[in-house]
Amino acid sequence: MLESTMQDAPLSIRSVFDYGRRVFANSQVITFEGEGCRKASFAEVGARAEKLAAALQKLGVRPGDRVGTFQWNNQEHLEAYFAVPCMGAVLHTLNIRLFPEQLAYVINHAEDDVILVDASLVPLLAKVVDDLEKRPTFILVGEGDASALGEVLHYEELLAAESGGFDWPEIEERQAAAMCYTSGTTGNPKGVVYSHRSSVLHAMAATSMATFGLSQVDRALMIVPMFHANAWGLPHATWQAGADIILPEKFLQAEPLCRLIAEEKPTFSGAVPTVWNDILRYAENNPVDLSSLRMVVCGGSAVPRSLMEALDEKHGVRMIQAWGMTETSPLAAVAHPPRGADSSNEMDWRTRTGRLSAGVEMRIVDDEGKVLPWDGESVGEIQVRGPWITGSYYKDPSDDKFQDGWLRTGDVAHVDALGFIQITDRAKDVIKSGGEWISSVELENEIMAHPDVVEAAVVGVPDERWDERPMACVVLAEGSSASLNDLFEFLAARVAKWWLPERWTFIDEVPKTSVGKFDKKVLRAQHEKGELKVEAAG
C-alpha cells in the first residue's frame, strides 16, 4: 500500500483551543448573572484555562485522570472544557439533574479525582457526598457556603496562585478527552468517552453550513446544558469559529432568558423544545424581542410543528430540528429543507427529525436484523456508525446496544431517499396494534397542536382485540375548557381513523426523566396499577 506524504498531525482539542484564543482573541465569553453579564475575551479565558491546568497538575491530576464538573453553563465551566482535555486528563461533565443515586453511581463509576462545583449547586452535590467510594478534591467555583462538602479548595485562589504558562503534553488523538453518562430510563447510567479525534471532527462538522453554520459573526446563546452531550458540541465549535459565547448560568426561565436575548442579541441558540415553549407562552403576555436570532437549533425530543410555526410567525425566528444523542457526540442529523423547498412546503421538511449529516453512516433495521430501504415508508431501528459515534460504553459490556459495529440508537424511524429521517418512536415505546405500528410521537405532536394542550404523551396499553392500543395522556392549559370530545374531534381530522386512541386521561404533568424527556414507563406503570382515570372516546 502506498503511504501518503501528509504530516501525521494528531487531531487534538489543544489545536482548537490554541487557534481560538489566538486568532479570535477578541471574541467574547459572556456569562449571565441575572442582572447584567460578566464578560471575558477568548484571550482572557484562554489564559485562565492555562492557569487552571497548572493548578490541577499541582493537585496531582495526571493524564487519564477524571476531573468532574458540577456546573451551570458559565465561563469557568468553559475554562474546564479546554484545560482538562488539553492537559491530557478527562473532563467528566456531571448532570446536575440526575437523581442522587444515579449521581453517586456515575462519580463512583468514573472514579473522579477532582470535582469543580458551582457554589449554587453545593446543596445538590452534598446529597451524595456520603455515598462516594473515594472522596474527590472539591474545587468551589464562586462564593458560597460549601461546608456541606467538607473541606474545599477555591477556584479563584487556585488560579491566583498561578503566574501563567503551562507545559502542555503531546496528545494522541484517540486518547480520552471527555466523558458523559447517558441517563436511560432503565438500568444504571452508561458512560460514553469522547476522544480528542472525535471532538475535533465534531467541531468541524458543526461549523459546516449543512449543520449550524457557525462563524465569527455569530453570537451563540448556549442554553443546552454543558453537562448534556457536550452542549451539542457547541463549546468547541463556537470557539473554533470565533463566535461569541453567551452562557445563561442558572437563569433558564423564560423571563430572564428573554431579557438576556434582548440585551445580548444572540444570533444563534440551541435548546430543547420545553425552553422555547416556555418562551412562547411568556411572550403572549410580555413584550419580547427575539429578532436577533438567525437560527435556533432544537432537539432532545420531537419538536411540535405548532412550536416551529409560532416562532416563525410571531417572532420571525427560524427553528431547525436536529437529532442525536450522547452516544453520537451528538450531531447526526439536521433538518435543513432540501434545495427546491419553498415557503409552501419547507415547514414539512423542517418538522422532520433531521437529514443525515456528512460523516455519519446510517441504516434502518427491522426486528429480524434485515436492513430496510430508504423509501420513506419502511420503519425500523436507526443504526449509525462513524468517527464520532461510540462503539462501546465505559466499563460496561452492553453488547445488545451494538450490532456488527453499528450503534443501535433505540429510535425507530423511516428514512426517505434523500436521507431525511422521521422518528416515529423510541423502540421501547412502539405501539403495535393488530400487527401494525402506530407512531406515538406523531399522535403526540398532533394532540399538542391543539391550542389548549400543554403536553401530551401517548403510550401503548394492552387491548384484548388489538393486542395493544394507544392511550393519550393529556395536560390541559390552566383554565382551559376543552372537553375530551373537543380533543378527539380535533385529532380525528388529523390522523388515520385506526390510529385514534379510545382511551384518554387528563394528568397534571407528564412524568419526566432526569434530563427532561417523557418517561412513558412511569405512565404505563401507573396505568397498570389503575392509578390513572381513563375515559373512553370515539
Added chain:
Amino acid sequence: MLESTMQDAPLSIRSVFDYGRRVFANSQVITFEGEGCRKASFAEVGARAEKLAAALQKLGVRPGDRVGTFQWNNQEHLEAYFAVPCMGAVLHTLNIRLFPEQLAYVINHAEDDVILVDASLVPLLAKVVDDLEKRPTFILVGEGDASALGEVLHYEELLAAESGGFDWPEIEERQAAAMCYTSGTTGNPKGVVYSHRSSVLHAMAATSMATFGLSQVDRALMIVPMFHANAWGLPHATWQAGADIILPEKFLQAEPLCRLIAEEKPTFSGAVPTVWNDILRYAENNPVDLSSLRMVVCGGSAVPRSLMEALDEKHGVRMIQAWGMTETSPLAAVAHPPRGADSSNEMDWRTRTGRLSAGVEMRIVDDEGKVLPWDGESVGEIQVRGPWITGSYYKDPSDDKFQDGWLRTGDVAHVDALGFIQITDRAKDVIKSGGEWISSVELENEIMAHPDVVEAAVVGVPDERWDERPMACVVLAEGSSASLNDLFEFLAARVAKWWLPERWTFIDEVPKTSVGKFDKKVLRAQHEKGELKVEAAG
C-alpha cells in the same frame, strides 16, 4: 492513558462519495460544451464512477497503483476523482500545462499504470509518449483521433461493458488517495501524496463558514483546474455539501465563461486572478451578468486590490482571497474580514493574503531560524503544519523544505495578532536594499493599480550602493500612452520614497511558469544578459 469509547471509523473519500451520491442524489454535475451543457445527477455520476472502478480493476489496477488523468475539468475527470481513490488506487492528476520534459518526468517518477486522456489533449500527451520508461494503458475520454498515442482503450466502451456494482475495499485513512506534483521554477517537479484522511479533513474544512461555506444551495463553478492542487479541494467539498458542480472544460476564455455564468448562474467560483482580469476587460465592451455569484475565491498569486474593487463596484461580485499551495492541500488561509469590519475598511482586510484557517498551525521564522511575533511588522518565512500539510515529497528527500516538522512554504510574510497574513514576497524573490526588505509583491500591486497597466513584475537587481534595488517590469495596455514619468508619479504617491524603483523596463508579457505564475528568475536572467531595455526614473 484512558482510551475513548469512540468507534475507530477511518476517514475515507469513500464516505464522502457514498454520502453525496445518496443524500444529494439529485444535485447536478454540469459540463460545458461551448454551446450548451451536458448534465448528470450525482446519482448518475456515482453509478458511472462505480463502473469505472470495476473497469480499472479488470485492467489490472490494484490498491496503491497510480492512475493518471490528463483532463480538463469535466464530468469524467470527476468520476475518476472518486473511482480511483475509493478502489484504493492513487489518482495522479497530470498538469496539462507542464513543459514536455516535466510531464515525462512526473509520469515516469510516479510510474503511472493507466492514464485517462481527454481527446482534445491527445496532441499534448503524444509529445511525451516516446519518453515514457513504461508505457501506461491509455484510456481515451471523448471522441477523436488518438493514433499518436498508439493503441488506446475507450472510456465509454469500458463503462458500457460494466453492469454496475463493485466490491469496494476497506480503506486505511493514511493510505495514499491522490498525488500532485508541484512545478517549481527550479529543479524537477516534486510529488505530494494526499491521504484519504487529509482529503476528508480538507473537505470538512472547505464547507465551513470560515472558508468557502459551501452548501446544497450553491452552484459551484470550478474554474481552477482539477489538475492543480485538487482544484483547491472543491471536488470533494462540493460533493459532500451537495452543491451543483459546474465544469467549464476547455472553454476558459472570458467570452465563453461569461456565457456559462449567465446560463447556469453559479453562486460560487474559484480561479486565479488572470481569469477575473480577463473577464473584467471583456466586460468593458460586452454585456455580462455575474450577479448570481455570491462569492468568488481567488488565489494562486497575489490579488490586486484594483481587481477586487472593480468586481465589487461594477458587478457586485464579492471576491475573497485565499492562500495555499499544492503542499497544503491547499487550504491554509482565507481573507474574510474580521467581525467589526465595515464598508469603510473591509477592503483593507480582503486584500490581505488570508487569515489562518482552523486546523492549520503557522509560524513565521527569520533567516536565523528564530520564530517571530505576530505583530503585523516582523517579516519572515511562513512555516505551517497540520493534518493536511505535506511532511515530505514522494521519493525525494528535499530536506531543506522542512524544519523541525514544519513545512517551509517559501513565502515571506508578516502576520498580525489576529492571524491575518500579508505575503510580501517569495523567499527567492526577496529584495534587500541597504539591509532593509522591500516587498516586490506590494510594489507590483501598486503599479498594477494604474489603469493603463496590464501586468507588472518587480525583481531585485544588483546595485553598487544599496547592494540590491527593485526594478519594475511593466506591461502596458494596448494603445496606452502612459509615460514612464506618469507611472513613477503614480507610484510615488502610494509607497515609501526609498521603495521607488530607479530602473524601469517595458515588456510585452511577464514570463510565466507552467502554472501561470510570474517567473522572475527569467526576468533576472534577461536583465543580467542585458536583454532588457532599462530606463531610469526618479
